[in-house]
Amino acid sequence: MQKNIIFVIVDALRADRLESGGYYHNLALNINKIAESGLNFTDCHSTGCPTSVAFPSIWTSTMPLDYGGYANGVYGRPNMLSEELQSHGYQTFGITTGHPSSSQNGYDRGFDTFVDLIDMYQWFRSKYITNFKDDIDSWTSNSISDDDICKKISTSYGSMLVDTIKIISNINKYNVCNKRNNINKLHKALINEQNTLEINTMQIVCKLKQLKSNFSVAIGNPTVTKWIKVKIAYKKVLRFYLNRKIAFISNRKLNSGKVVNNVAKNILRGVNKERPFFMYIHYFDLHEYKFLIPQMSFKRLAHLPGDIFKAYKARGLKGGGFLYDLALINVDRHILELRNNINKNVDISNTLIVLTSDHGTYAGPPFRPKASSFEHLFFDNFTHVPLMINGIGIAAKTSHKLISHLDLAPSILDVSDIPISDNMQGTPVFDCEKGERDYVISESGGSGQCNISKKPFYISIRSKKIRCTYIINNFIPIEREVYDLYSDPDESINLIDTNYFMEWRNRFKSITKRRVKRLHKTSL
Numbered sequence: 001m002q003k004n005i006i007f008v009i010v011d012a013l014r015a016d017r018l019e020s021g022g023y024y025h026n027l028a029l030n031i032n033k034i035a036e037s038g039l040n041f042t043d044c045h046s047t048g049c050p051t052s053v054a055f056p057s058i059w060t061s062t063m064p065l066d067y068g069g070y071a072n073g074v075y076g077r078p079n080m081l082s083e084e085l086q087s088h089g090y091q092t093f094g095i096t097t098g099h100p101s102s103s104q105n106g107y108d109r110g111f112d113t114f115v116d117l118i119d120m121y122q123w124f125r126s127k128y129i130t131n132f133k134d135d136i137d138s139w140t141s142n143s144i145s146d147d148d149i150c151k152k153i154s155t156s157y158g159s160m161l162v163d164t165i166k167i168i169s170n171i172n173k174y175n176v177c178n179k180r181n182n183i184n185k186l187h188k189a190l191i192n193e194q195n196t197l198e199i200n201t202m203q204i205v206c207k208l209k210q211l212k213s214n215f216s217v218a219i220g221n222p223t224v225t226k227w228i229k230v231k232i233a234y235k236k237v238l239r240f241y242l243n244r245k246i247a248f249i250s251n252r253k254l255n256s257g258k259v260v261n262n263v264a265k266n267i268l269r270g271v272n273k274e275r276p277f278f279m280y281i282h283y284f285d286l287h288e289y290k291f292l293i294p295q296m297s298f299k300r301l302a303h304l305p306g307d308i309f310k311a312y313k314a315r316g317l318k319g320g321g322f323l324y325d326l327a328l329i330n331v332d333r334h335i336l337e338l339r340n341n342i343n344k345n346v347d348i349s350n351t352l353i354v355l356t357s358d359h360g361t362y363a364g365p366p367f368r369p370k371a372s373s374f375e376h377l378f379f380d381n382f383t384h385v386p387l388m389i390n391g392i393g394i395a396a397k398t399s400h401k402l403i404s405h406l407d408l409a410p411s412i413l414d415v416s417d418i419p420i421s422d423n424m425q426g427t428p429v430f431d432c433e434k435g436e437r438d439y440v441i442s443e444s445g446g447s448g449q450c451n452i453s454k455k456p457f458y459i460s461i462r463s464k465k466i467r468c469t470y471i472i473n474n475f476i477p478i479e480r481e482v483y484d485l486y487s488d489p490d491e492s493i494n495l496i497d498t499n500y501f502m503e504w505r506n507r508f509k510s511i512t513k514r515r516v517k518r519l520h521k522t523s524l
């Protein structure tokens, strides 16, 4: 039988904060064990940051700006890894905790079971920005009539309500105990909202105009009452005061790794042992490391003093990134729990664990001046991600070869003896050193919607020796940053005004030009 595969994405896990990635302190003992007793890649890079940019490459082995960009997730892209595995006999299960990686962006493709454990705050907010804002603004400025806005909102808001009910019903199916999201109350409110939309669409339009992206607070209420206004104002003041020194509370209400593990346990128990399975698990806890409250539970609270002591003893308070390390200790506990569940429920002798993250984040060193606009998202702490493969048939080894997230899906297919489709741009990481890349590319469409023909976009090329960043305006690349990675691994001195590394820089410039030319052609 083909190997079972457990694919774990720890959102925002920086490679350099693991001992296996060179950190001085081993705070993530269980993740480190996976790295040490498996194949550990120390120089793997994501194709972009944040989540929405990185995910298309992880799943389809195509670049973020290809296929019209990453704004709509994997819609319009070739087969996902999960689809390839499913069509070759795998049972496929997925759990995601981030809205950008949810079924709404097509990431449920190829999954027999896909659970969107997404944060509802982020979900409603993004719906307002992408689906309602433009229409409400046009109506407010009298560009469209009352009839028109009611027709538009009736359709867009109506389908948002249907999608939301679908998502929360799915969450309920897996017995997710999450009182803070208060799923059942929300379900009732959504049904009420559907009635209001049908009877008096203008009431909904007025609510959206008044509350904008906060509209979810009034779901279920036909109008914005005084009490709702007080509630919004109170929360705003509370957040302002509590978050002044340390970010205690977030608007987001993420589902923690504990919730994810409970759903995963239920799924693992029901796996058909006669067939191989692929299980994808996404943890969001580390992404929200600055916020202490959203991840609190009795268990987390009970562990907190011990975790603080452990982090303090290992690394002290100096150096920055203490909260990140604290959150990492907690995530590592989720990994241990997951491994225990795997050991109990499946044939471990035929199972592989693949662990990576989608991108990094700001959290302590290296400290560097913030680069202008989007270039900072290409620094090592944003693109350098861990990649470890552990289990049957994999010998313990550390590999320093330069690889990209593009190589991830082809590697998993390769290890599962499934042919790699021509659309995939990466190569399996197990291929002998002769096929080694000497550079990797990351890119970004800048802020908001990904529209490269109207906005500047960015490309960064990294070798073992140097890294260059380009800004592309009207499809013309301009070099913006050059870093010597050997003598300046923290990327603190921009060599743009020198004539160092001209051979590399000319080569990278022509690679960028070729990439831009291709993007220009497909954008026409």
Ligand SMILES: [Zn+2]
Residues within 6 Å of the ligand: 011, 012, 050, 051, 052, 287, 358, 359
């Ligand atoms: Zn992410």
